[in-house]
Amino acid sequence: xxxxxxxxxxxxxxxxxxxxxxxxxxxxxxxxxxxxxxxxxxxxxxxxxxxxxxxxxxxxxxxxxxxxxxxxxxxxxxxxxxxxxxxxxxxxxxxxxxxxxxxxxxxxxxxxxxxxxxxxxxxxxxxxxxxxxxxxxxxxxxxxxxxxxxxxxxxxxxxxxxxxxxxxxxxxxxxxxxxxxxxxxxxxxxxxxxxxxxxxxxxxxxxxxxxxxxxxxxxxxxxxxxxxxxxxxxxxxxxxxxxxxxxxxxxxxxxxxxxxxxxxxx
Ligand code: DGL
Numbered sequence: 001x002x003x004x005x006x007x008x009x010x011x012x013x014x015x016x017x018x019x020x021x022x023x024x025x026x027x028x029x030x031x032x033x034x035x036x037x038x039x040x041x042x043x044x045x046x047x048x049x050x051x052x053x054x055x056x057x058x059x060x061x062x063x064x065x066x067x068x069x070x071x072x073x074x075x076x077x078x079x080x081x082x083x084x085x086x087x088x089x090x091x092x093x094x095x096x097x098x099x100x101x102x103x104x105x106x107x108x109x110x111x112x113x114x115x116x117x118x119x120x121x122x123x124x125x126x127x128x129x130x131x132x133x134x135x136x137x138x139x140x141x142x143x144x145x146x147x148x149x150x151x152x153x154x155x156x157x158x159x160x161x162x163x164x165x166x167x168x169x170x171x172x173x174x175x176x177x178x179x180x181x182x183x184x185x186x187x188x189x190x191x192x193x194x195x196x197x198x199x200x201x202x203x204x205x206x207x208x209x210x211x212x213x214x215x216x217x218x219x220x221x222x223x224x225x226x227x228x229x230x231x232x233x234x235x236x237x238x239x240x241x242x243x244x245x246x247x248x249x250x251x252x253x254x255x256x257x258x259x260x261x262x263x264x265x266x
C-alpha cells in the first residue's frame with residue numbers, strides 16, 4: 001500500500017516566525033502530520049547574502065527529506081525570495097514558497113493597484129515581490145520598504161506600545177495616502193498586524209500565511225496526497241539551537257503550547 005499521504009508536511013523557517021504559516025496549515029488541514037524545522041542557530045536570514053541563504057535552505061531541506069516529508073513549505077520570506085528557484089531546480093519534491101501566495105492575494109484585494117511591500121533587507125533587495133507583482137500586472141505601482149527592526153521587536157514580545165508605534169511610524173510614514181494594500185512580506189510581521197492596521201487605516205494588510213495554506217491544500221489535493229486518515233496527527237518540532245527559548249516564544253506565534261523541540265544539527 002502506498003502510504004505517502006500519511007507522510008508529514010515539512011515546513012522550515014529561519015526560526016520561529018514560520019509558526020504563523022504552520023498555524024494556518026493546521027487550521028486548514030487538521031489531519032496532516034507536520035515536521036517543523038526552525039534554524040534558530042543561524043537566524044536571522046534577513047540580512048544574509050543569497051549564497052548563504054541558498055546553502056542554509058538546501059541543508060534544511062536535506063534534513064526534512066530525512067524525515068520523509070511529502071512536500072516542503074518554505075515559510076521564510078527571505079529564503080523564498082532568494083533560494084526558491086534554485087531549490088526547485090535541484091530537488092524533485094514539491095516546494096512551496098510564500099511569495100506567489102502573498103502576491104496573488106494582494107492583487108485580488110488592491111483596487112487602485114498601488115501596493116506596498118515590507119520585508120527584511122534581503123527580501124526587499126532581492127526584488128522578488130516587486131518582480132512577481134509586475135509580472136502579473138505591469139500597471140501596478142510597487143512601494144517596497146525594508147523594516148529590519150520589526151523582527152527583533154516581535155522576538156522581544158513587543159507588539160504594542162510607544163516603542164512599537166514609533167518604529168511603525170518611522171518605517172510606514174512614506175506609505176500614507178499612497179497605497180491601498182500592503183504585503184506583510186516577513187514571517188514576523190503578522191504579529192504586528194494590529195499596530196500596522198491602526199497606523200495605516202483603510203489599507204488592506206496581506207498576511208500570506210493563510211494563502212500559503214490554500215496553495216498547499218490545492219497542491220496536495222491535485223496530487224492525491226491529502227491525509228484522509230483519522231487519528232491524532234503528529235507535530236514534530238526541531239530547532240538548531242535553544243529548544244527551551246523556542247518553546248517559550250512559540251506561544252506568542254501559535255497561541256498554544258508545544259512540546260519542547262528537539263535540537264538537531266543540519
Ligand atoms: N523568517 C524571516 C523572513 O520571513 C524573518 C527572520 C529572519 O530574518 O530570519 O524573512
